[in-house]
Amino acid sequence: MIDVRRSGGRYRGGEPGAGIETFHAFSFGPHYDPDNVRFGAVLACNEERLAPGAGFDEHPHSHTEIVTWVTEGELTHRDSAGHETVVRPGDVQHLSAAGGVRHVERNDGAVPLVFLQMWLSPLTPGGEPSYEVVHGIADSTPYAVPAAGALLHVRRLGAGERTAIPDAPFAYVHVVRGEVGLGGEKLLSGDAARITGAEGLEAVSLPGGGGAELLVWEMAGR
Incomplete structure (x- = not known):
């Protein structure tokens, strides 16, 4: 969801x-x-x-x-x-x-x-x-917050580039800048998505948005 x-x-x-x-x-x-x-x-x-x-x-x-x-x-x-x-x-x-x-x-x-x-x-x-x-x-280095059972992923995408959303019980995606397509929705700067039970989900930096920067929290169930 x-x-x-x-x-x-x-x-x-x-x-x-x-x-x-x-x-x-x-x-x-x-x-x-x-x-x-x-x-x-x-x-x-x-x-x-x-x-x-x-x-x-x-x-x-x-x-x-x-x-x-x-x-x-x-x-x-x-x-x-x-x-x-x-x-x-x-x-x-x-x-x-x-x-x-x-x-x-x-x-x-x-x-x-x-x-x-x-x-x-x-x-x-x-x-x-x-x-x-x-x-x-770096984008390829998730930052762990083990005390909260969470990982922070920083994603910087050029126009048209894609990134996988971690398969996790909870994922929180915040668009820092740019325009992003996610699950059929268009997200702009400052928009966020709360994702439950993600499987095989991707975010894509939309053409014309000048690239995008995302913060993605991957979280265990509670």
């Missing part, structure tokens, strides 16, 4: 007056939809847009696997475990909040910052926080 969710249907949040715009794909904060709380391990898929100098002051997280993908600009991250990094397009950032951690996320650059942040539910709560950045991850 393929459940397509359009970019325009996301809940809009953030603080525009502070230079923060957010688009939520799932229930988040004051926005609660009991039919849209999670899919597989995915609890949140937030597109964040930060103006230069804007950001999120120190705040806590716990019992959450947080994976971030920057599409434009640079994200400055600092946390209570002493990590301080700059995350750029092509990098995968993973913060395992585990039993609890605090962090700061800011746009300290001179140009707007756009990033996608995905929260996953751990199989077992608690533990010690951890942090990792993989710089310039």
